[in-house]
Amino acid sequence: MSGTWVLDSEALSLYLRADKEVTALLAVAAKRDVRVLVSAVTIVEADPGGVHKARMAWALSRLVVEPVTKEIAAHAVTLLQDAGQLAGHKYAIDAMVAATALRQPGPVTVLTSDTEDLRTLCGKAITITKV
Secondary structure (H helix, E strand, O other), rough: OOOOEEEEEHHHHHHHHHOOHHHHHHHHHOOOOEEEEEHHHHHHHHHHOOOOHHHHHHHHHEEEEOOHHHHHHHHHHHHHHHOOOOOHHHHHHHHHHHOOOOOOOOOEEEEEEOOOHOOOHHHOOEEEOOO
């Protein structure tokens, strides 16, 4: 396996809506045997209400869905505390995505629209790519 890609809510939302760029990226990931995953919390944030249930089921069947465990939540709290300037519910989901990414076998890339906050939370251990 050649690493892991973690989708944040915007990347997942684009995939659910068949965005050409994200769909192409995930096709490349499949060819390269890259593990692609989302945090379970990301599914809720990605605004699935506008997506047909069959499309949601199809998309999620192609991804690994990681649960939010007590350990991931605790790590997310630590990441927020360490970041200092990031606090509150606005950054809670980003912190859970970061904590999930940091637990994966490397190399790890997070696909996100929010590069600055994810870079702050993940540090240099994770590659952050804008979608």
